[in-house]
Amino acid sequence: MWLTAFVVRTFGQAHGIIDVDQTVQAKAINWMKKKQSQDGSFPTVCHVLDKEMQGCSGGECSLTAYVTIALLEAGVPSSDPSIVNALTYLNSTCSSNDCENNYALAVISNVFCKAGHSRADELLNQLLSCATTEDDTMYWKYSKESNQFCYGRRWGMPCASRSCDVETSAYALLAFKCQGDVGNSLKIVHRLLEQRNPSGGFRSTQDTVVALQALSEYAALSVANNDVSMSIRFSTDSEFSWSLAVDSSNSQDVQTLNIPTLPSTLTASLVGVGCVLVQTGVKYNIPEPPEEAAFEVAAMATMNENKGKSCSYKIRVCNRYNKYMWYLAGLLKKPRSSNMALTDITLFSGFVPIDSDLKDLEKKGTRKIKRIDKQDRRVRVYIDEVRRKVCCFELQMKRTVFVEDLQGVPVISYNYYDPDQSGGTMLYPREECK
Template sequence: MQRLEAACKWTRDPQINKSMSCLRQSLGDKSNAYATSLLAYVFTLAGDMEARTLLLEHLDKVATQEGGNLYWSQRSEKSMSLSVEISSYVLLATLSATPTTADLGYASRIVRWLTSQQNSYGGFSSTQDTVVALQALALYSTLVFSPEGSSTVDVQLPSGQMTFEVNQDNKLLYQERSMKDVTGKYSVVVKGTACASMQLSLHYNIPTPRDESSFRIKVTPDSECSTNQLRPKVTLRLESKYVGKEDSTNMVMVDIKLLSGFVPEPESLRKLKSALLMDRVEHNDDGRHEEVVKLTQLCHALEFRFSSRARPDPAGHAGRVWTIFPTTILGPGRAGPLIERLRCSF
């Protein structure tokens, strides 16, 4: 897509030709709104108007209309960040060819919805959707830009009126004013011929949320010190469990650092590798005594045992659990930080 956006001669590039041929084979499956919006933008850049029209007609049928606004969502995942990104790609696809007056009117409905999703700093939910949305809004602004004209924006407050002037001298100037009266009814009246965007931001405090972890780690020691054994055996049972509000997690990684002298029980390691939803188990047998367990999701307890037949060093044990790219636990688009850390000393 980046090469197409750079306006390269894609018809002369064999690699792009092969990629476009592969993408054409997927035109029959339009069940994924995100993929369909991306394809619509790609075929628009490539100049394939037949495929572009086919995709945009389908997207128009599955669009959500609320008043004068228009946007798209992913049926399988209710994410505002994803809706912003899908709608932005549809806007780019609509405007990246030679837009007609009807196309600009259609695009204005998408623009109204996108601008209503902006936060008080001009961004959106994440870096990714912000970049795509601003690119689409910038393209729209270049197409509707008029070098002439001016507008007056009157904001009626409970205690009076504020007036903003938008003309050729200050059209690129960001104007902001604070309102003292928060409670009440507000109205906005715009007069003129210049295009202006206005946003009302309300800031308020909320109680500090409780710090609740979505994961639990439990380590249970068990020693066997019978006189029949030449060396005492100490077994540690580690149980990691997801206790969040959702049915399951996204990808989860468990990092286990063992005590000096401890080794994983072979049977426990075998069961772990064959466990349900297990993606990979990495065992470092180079003296660092570390296990890294990677699961596609964690929806039940994960048990692991490791033991020692020698007196362990009092170096301590550490376990960590974290989730990668969660969509409902930490919010869309955020990289998963360390959720919980456990340290046990013996």
Template sequence: MFDDFEAKESISIASSSNQPLVTIHKYFPETWIWDLVSVSQSGALTISKTVPDSITKWQAGSFCTSPVGFGLAPKTTLKAFQPFFVTLTVPNNVILGEVFTLKATVFNYLHSCIVVKVTLANSQKFSANKCNGCQYTKCLCADDSRTFSWTITPLVLGEVSISVTAEAVQSLNLCGKRPVTVPQKGRIDSVIKKLQVLAEGTKQFKSYNELLCPSDVVEKTVSLTLPKNVVDGSAKASVSVLGDLMGRALQNLASLLAMPYGSGEQNMLRFAPNIFILQYLESTNQLTPQIRSTALTYLVSGYQRELTYKHNDASYSAYGMDDASGNTWLTAFVMKSFGHARRYIFIDQVFVNQAKAWLGHRQQRNGCFASVGQLFHTSMKGGVNDEVTLSAYIIAAMLELNYTITDPVVKKGLSCLRNTYTQVNATYAKALLFYTFTLAGDQAMRNTLISQLNAKAIFSGGGRYWSRVNNGSVTDSLEVEITSYVLLALMSGPQLSGFGLGYSSSIVRWLSQQQNAFGGFFSTQDTVVALQALAKYSLATYSPAGGVNVTITSPSGVITTFTINQSNRLQYQKSKLQEVPGDYNVKAKGKGCVYVQFTLRYNIPPPPDRSSFIISASASGICRVPNQPLEVTITVKYNGQRLETNMVIIDVKPLSGFRVDTTSVQLVNSNSNSKNGVVKRVDQIGCNAVIYLNKLRKGEEKVYTLTIPQRAPVEKLKPAVVKVYDYYETREKAATEYTFPCPVL
């Protein structure tokens, strides 16, 4: 493997004998070679590779394995050289309306002087102004460098390519007293950098989902609407069609949520759904080698990462050994997921056995399980008796792994649930109990619980769902999870009288309407349970026969057509929409089911909603000194209905031209006796700092600081956004902006 210290991979463009060779840099790898090769019995192998032709120092190492042992080679180094090259200083992203200085620095590694002409390629996506008095053809002598600059104003949103070319040109003039030479090779060097131009405000995603199952023709009208305060030019829309409910999740196995994955539970979102998808595709003979390879890759990486959250006593918690103890609920989640995954990848059975044994030691005399460790997913408490809900989850996990009802731990747990279920009023707890007794084969309890649940079902838009409140005024992660458990229970046992596939299909219709643009739902656990339930429903209703033609008609009459059949039912078919807002007609003709999703993306200024969180942010620093870092101060208070939150995320975007220093995050008003608001972890995702807090108590104000060093100067700076939200109650959120503290950069 080669580690890249300064490297830029380049492409050499062959030319005629009359034209110089042009080297274009446009790829910046962190590693160059990472290959697995077989060596013959001779013990020698020659491999040819094209070296990126920039001034680069590479370090290489290799190891080998064989039936007789393991070998490790000493490291070696390689230097790549070219006569001169150009580098660009460009911000990672800017906001439309901001202006920045593009700097191109040319280095000369020849022993003679050259005259360099530097050219910025024209583009309709930005305007460029030369600096006053600047010259773009200059002498450059040995081991010297020159910097050339332009003022760039982006004109459009999205990705913008910036291309700069440096050429060694002939000149009759001297460079000082030294003659000018032109290298025979490498006379021209070009570099291309990608710049992301973003819209102001906070990004919003809105999905309009329709599950259409025509026996002949079905028509629907979908209205795409934008809020009044939408940022001009930020709205983008698309429509996609799939012939399989699992197809959208399958397209986004790496990122089912637009949310971070920094804890032991969130990591399992990259692990568990792969199992359900593999089981479904395998059972329906739709599993291709490519899909299997992708899914197994995520299973292996998820398995290895999850072990980093393991405690010495075989339990698991959100932040591993950084937490005081393992968590009962997460340990059960890991146990069942590892047990299911053993069918597809190597997982040491000892980890499953040890987790079950640890859970067994948490079982009390009455058969219920004690809640140990911090529970970030507080909705698991399920009403007045959280032991019942937690115990139902653990017993269901063991029954999924084929531990029988005669297993001592399972037997005692079921006894606990039968003796205490009458004390439970929460709909969430009843849905989970319904699933647990389904796996246990207890038909009497199934009938009792489905009757109680059916009485609380809510109908909306042809779909059926359950809510934490009887009027259905709340729709969030918990509602998806409750509804998914009901569907999972119906699909995991013998059909109950009056609750056949027709009843289940109405649940699926509602669930499909909640799915986000990435294939997930609101948060972590609702996505895992919903995909498990949908996979079981899809398997029960799968039919290879039939085909459907879908026609999308725009407000102006533009027609887009999709054809779904058995050969492409898993294929993700997508088309951009040009008319937003507007009413689109959807017509499905044929026999079978198709899943149609309209996705709308746009930006709005940070909403003033302060019903759940109150957040403010400001930046400070020394304005008179260039390139000085700024300190961002963030004040957060929870103002919602609960006594305390679940895990809280603070997402901090740096100002354009700045970067976040994740090591600098501090809670500055910490009370040593309080663990509320403690920073558990800080990640950098993209350009943003993502701060994980264990929880916030109602009315308690917390103040955090972090440093943002400057990378590249940007003028006319727009405000940067800071968001805060409850990871499991995503409707509880707030956002604010902070600005550059000085009037002039």
């Protein structure tokens, strides 16, 4: 459901800029409408394989609000029954009067404003009461439990927000922008710009998508024209200086400067008219602390046949996901399932997999196994997801060439979309073929 809504929303925003097949768009919209529950909510259908891309919109209220936004931005009128039913559900079920889930509150506020709902102003006032204000910035934590320790505060540096906090603040910016509240919007913009990385993105795919949309819509609201004529001069305490000119011919271009030595101060002097963004980034290395393996893997090879020249082993591989996430983006840890996982099994020297056995595993095995590839002595098993509960499967290998004194071979499991999340073990024969 979420992925379809994401595509529909993207196509709706791109329509008028690029050619979008409206037949495909209409089919996707109709599919979502058919899946809508009787109470007006949009349920989860299947699941997203790359969960990092989904961001924080996995809850029932958040998902319903997200799908409703996608339909509205795709051109579905607010009077459409699917929109009316979704708004009724959100109004009766999801509009709490506290700051337990600021993300849902921000997304629902955005939906109500876009749809012209009578409670839009009320929810914006509630959203404002849940905000965190620091100096000239305003932002929201994903939930009131979303606290974090930040070393940067010791030196007056802005702290990096969690991905869900960035996404929540971006939806809040869209809601205030929808109401034409430039003053509060500017405070949120200041916070979001502090969180951007040197490449212009944020911490994840989804918070970058939402934050860039919010910043772009704010720019269209606040900047009346593109008339820019400005001279900028940068200087450091080490007598390094650099000047550039920005006008209508290059105002949309990114201009970068590499400072040869790290200064203690960097001064920017601007003369002229217009609006420009100046951003600095510092890269440095720190030793990474040892991290617990994301996957716990166990593998065992037992003799299956040992007659004459015929010899085969049965391999049993078990996986368990061991990665923890910040629950509600706070300090509580909670195990979760992986994205699509891949288990890479190397077979013993002189052995190959039994083809019929692999086909049976792929066809009749657990529904979580989506695909099996083989290449020489390696078998790769694609698993829909691995949870905290142990997931096991079995396959067989047969000897084609006699090799004496068989050695252990690696069995490695990893997150298909993030291979750094991995774990492995060595597979040894419990007894050796004659």
